[in-house]
Amino acid sequence: MTIRHHVSDALLLDYATGSLGEGWSIAVASHLALCPSCRKRLTLMESAGGALFSVTHAAPSDGPAIDDSWARMRARLLDKPDAGNLPSAPSPAMKSPVAPTLPEPLRSYVGGDVDTLQWRSLGRGAYHLPIATGDKSTSVRLLRIPAGGPVPEHGHRGRELTLVLAGSFHDETGVFARGDFEEADEDLEHQPVAMPGADCICLAVTDAPLRFRSWVVRLAQPFLGI
Amino acid sequence: MDYGGRVRLDCQNRSGMFGVIQLATAHVSAAMRVDFVQTAAASQVSIVTPGGLSRAGRLSRERVHMDEETEQDTRDAMTALLLSVGRTQDVTAFETLFRVFGPRIRSYMLRLTRDGGLAEELMQETMMTVWRKAGQFSAEKGSVATWIFTIARNLRIDSYRRSRRPEIDPNDPALVPDGDPQADSVMETRQSEESLRAAMTRLPTEQREILMLAFFDELPHSQIAVTLDLPLGTVKSRIRLAFGKLREALEETA
Numbered sequence: 001m002t003i004r005h006h007v008s009d010a011l012l013l014d015y016a017t018g019s020l021g022e023g024w025s026i027a028v029a030s031h032l033a034l035c036p037s038c039r040k041r042l043t044l045m046e047s048a049g050g051a052l053f054s055v056t057h058a059a060p061s062d063g064p065a066i067d068d069s070w071a072r073m074r075a076r077l078l079d080k081p082d083a084g085n086l087p088s089a090p091s092p093a094m095k096s097p098v099a100p101t102l103p104e105p106l107r108s109y110v111g112g113d114v115d116t117l118q119w120r121s122l123g124r125g126a127y128h129l130p131i132a133t134g135d136k137s138t139s140v141r142l143l144r145i146p147a148g149g150p151v152p153e154h155g156h157r158g159r160e161l162t163l164v165l166a167g168s169f170h171d172e173t174g175v176f177a178r179g180d181f182e183e184a185d186e187d188l189e190h191q192p193v194a195m196p197g198a199d200c201i202c203l204a205v206t207d208a209p210l211r212f213r214s215w216v217v218r219l220a221q222p223f224l225g226i
Numbered sequence: 227m228d229y230g231g232r233v234r235l236d237c238q239n240r241s242g243m244f245g246v247i248q249l250a251t252a253h254v255s256a257a258m259r260v261d262f263v264q265t266a267a268a269s270q271v272s273i274v275t276p277g278g279l280s281r282a283g284r285l286s287r288e289r290v291h292m293d294e295e296t297e298q299d300t301r302d303a304m305t306a307l308l309l310s311v312g313r314t315q316d317v318t319a320f321e322t323l324f325r326v327f328g329p330r331i332r333s334y335m336l337r338l339t340r341d342g343g344l345a346e347e348l349m350q351e352t353m354m355t356v357w358r359k360a361g362q363f364s365a366e367k368g369s370v371a372t373w374i375f376t377i378a379r380n381l382r383i384d385s386y387r388r389s390r391r392p393e394i395d396p397n398d399p400a401l402v403p404d405g406d407p408q409a410d411s412v413m414e415t416r417q418s419e420e421s422l423r424a425a426m427t428r429l430p431t432e433q434r435e436i437l438m439l440a441f442f443d444e445l446p447h448s449q450i451a452v453t454l455d456l457p458l459g460t461v462k463s464r465i466r467l468a469f470g471k472l473r474e475a476l477e478e479t480a
């Protein structure tokens with residue numbers, strides 16, 4: 001599997017610093033599971049954070065004297081002598097004969113792999129599955145687009161992240177297959193079409209409430225008659 | 227390299243903290259004396275191994291700024307301390323780490339919370355996690371500072387923002403493994419850390435400023451653009467340039 005479309009530096013930095021909301025982060029982290037090179041880029045960013053962290057100087061007035069802080073900490077350690085030394089590494093999970101289609105953290109969010117999901121029909125072979133998160137500012141869902149099915153030309157108001165999990169689609173910017181990550185904003189006018197051969201399953205994260213012109217809604221329009 | 231020796235800590239209260247650690251280990255041959263001074267009123271930590279004071283003599287002349295070699299020794303010492311905590315629940319080693327990182331974690335928490343008491347609580351929770359998870363630390367994967375930073379960051383998200391951070395599961399059968407897991411030896415990691423720090427000091431101020439706002443004030447890049455009154459595209463391209471340079475510096479090391 002060769003991934004051609006990766007997470008941008010700006011978005012990955014938001015994830016590295018912790019400022020990226022839960023909904024967007026599901027898409028970024030699920031790409032990371034499929035993409036060793038972006039994991040390496042994330043490590044670099046976290047190391048940059050660590051470097052900034054260790055050269056930062058604590059202002060003397062930041063809080064209680066460090067001796068007092070340590071006295072509290074020490075009391076807690078003595079209070080819970082068994083709290084230390086978690087196992088050095090969790091034992092590796094049983095390798096299933098066939099790797100799941102959905103990587104973590106996505107698989108836990110949807111409660112299983114693709115074949116166990118309760119897809120909701122959009123009609124004419126298209127399905128979707130809304131995913132509940134604690135982040136009310138985004139809308140997260142899986143989409144299953146029939147092989148060869150076109151998506152109407154559309155633009156975006158706000159950000160839209162798409163991660164391909166199975167099959168593929170293409171638009172003016174290229175072909176997107178498993179692991180490929182598309183970051184679209186209002187500047188991008190594109191016309192995605194699922195490639196023939198296999199249904200295209202992807203994760204789509206958009207600003208909530210769903211914008212009228214977003215891909216997801218435009219996809220549903222011909223079927224729902226809205 | 228094995229730092230599995232005992233660590234002895236004598237603490238004297240002297241306008242802050244002055245600690246002398248003796249790394250009594252059979253495997254560390256070079257004498258190490260590390261001074262680092264955080265601020266005028268801050269703590270000093272000295273690490274001395276028995277038998278050698280030649281470098282100590284040189285370093286004592288230069289107490290305010292760490293030279294590169296000293297910085298490296300400091301990081302090695304921090305690694306040794308954390309490994310000792312993980313292996314034997316070494317409270318004295320943990321105390322040294324606490325006195326070094328505690329104030330930094332507190333400043334980090336304070337930037338977002340603006341509440342000294344809350345920042346102290348979050349610092350205590352972070353160090354408690356460091357204590358509990360020390361056995362999971364692996365020197366091959368990066369520095370102590372980076373490891374502690376990620377713990378502090380995750381705690382800030384969970385406890386302060388009350389949000390979840392979706393993350394990969396290293397044992398997920400769907401995870402696509404790294405091409406060559408043996409590629410980074412400890413030595414390469416250490417060298418690349420040095421290169422990284424050096425490269426970061428060479429970044430233009432406009433790029434460093436963005437990294438500071440991103441890491442410490444936890445501003446997403448879109449908010450950084452608003453804060454600095456810059457077009458979004460400018461912020462994105464500065465981030466791209468900054469990490470391009472850092473990557474380049476690491477590739478030169480490799």
Ligand SMILES: [Zn+2]
Pocket residue numbers: 003005006007031035037038
């Ligand atoms: Zn990638």
